Amino acid sequence: xxxxxxxxxxxxxxxxxxxxxxxxxxxxxxxxxxxxxxxxxxxxxxxxxxxxxxxxxxxxxxxxxxxxxxxxxxxxxxxxxxxxxxxxxxxxxxxxxxxxxxxxxxxxxxxxxxxxxxxxxxxxxxxxxxxxxxxxxxxxxxxxxxxxxxxxxxxxxxxxxxxxxxxxxxxxxxxxxxxxxxxxxxxxxxxxxxxxxxxxxxxxxxxxxxxxxxxxxxxxxxxxxxxxxxx
DNA sequence: GTTGAGCGTT
Numbered sequence: 399x400x401x402x403x404x405x406x407x408x409x410x411x412x413x414x415x416x417x418x419x420x421x422x423x424x425x426x427x428x429x430x431x432x433x434x435x436x437x438x439x440x441x442x443x444x445x446x447x448x449x450x451x452x453x454x455x456x457x458x459x460x461x462x463x464x465x466x467x468x469x470x471x472x473x474x475x476x477x478x479x480x481x482x483x484x485x486x487x488x489x490x491x492x493x494x495x496x497x498x499x500x501x502x503x504x505x506x507x508x509x510x511x512x513x514x515x516x517x518x519x520x521x522x523x524x525x526x527x528x529x530x531x532x533x534x535x536x537x538x539x540x541x542x543x544x545x546x547x548x549x550x551x552x553x554x555x556x557x558x559x560x561x562x563x564x565x566x567x568x569x570x571x572x573x574x575x576x577x578x579x580x581x582x583x584x585x586x587x588x589x590x591x592x593x594x595x596x597x598x599x600x601x602x603x604x605x606x607x608x609x610x611x612x613x614x615x616x617x618x619x620x621x622x623x624x625x626x627x628x629x
Numbered sequence: 630g631t632t633g634a635g636c637g638t639t
Contacts, residue, residue: 417637419633420633445638446636446637446638457635483633488636490637491636
């Protein structure tokens with residue numbers, strides 16, 4: 399029975415948004431409403447959800463009617479354990495009413511209710527309010543870092559190994575420095591030399607001259623041949 | 630069914 403965020407922002411004329419972080423993925427607006435409503439007049443609660451899956455993203459926005467109440471809620475609910483998890487309550491930086499806060503009405507470090515020592519410093523990051531972060535975060539979420547990292551590591555290792563292989567030929571580099579043509583010639587020479595080797599097993603050729611050259615063998619051979627001398 | 634730094638819908 400919560401029409402919060404059902405049809406967009408209801409009335410954000412005089413509301414102050416709070417950002418609730420570190421909430422469980424199962425926590426809904428209904429669960430937060432009573433908790434936050436206890437400390438003030440909650441106008442609306444909005445929990446961003448994934449468009450595809452519709453799952454909660456782990457944070458919510460609570461709009462208060464009055465700033466002092468919002469500040470109070472921040473001081474009282476920040477660090478409160480909800481559903482077995484410690485939530486983080488702080489003023490929302492961006493949003494429809496964020497400008498109001500920035501205008502001078504409310505300052506992050508100017509709580510009229512008093513100065514709470516326990517108010518953790520809000521990590522005021524630079525203006526990196528780009529959707530890029532969101533995508534990045536989303537991407538990082540759900541996906542297993544371990545898995546991806548492992549995969550990357552394997553790739554990296556392979557790449558490094560190959561790199562080393564390449565790097566382990568300084569002599570070649572030196573000798574090739576001036577004799578590039580030589581290298582080319584040598585390549586050709588090798589090509590010719592390998593020519594017989596490639597065509598030496600003729601048997602299969604006669605078996606199927608052009609219909610189906612043992613699938614995979616032909617391209618594989620070519621691929622390797624073209625890559626080895628080239629690099 | 631999992632996850633965990635962050636900033637939002639018509």
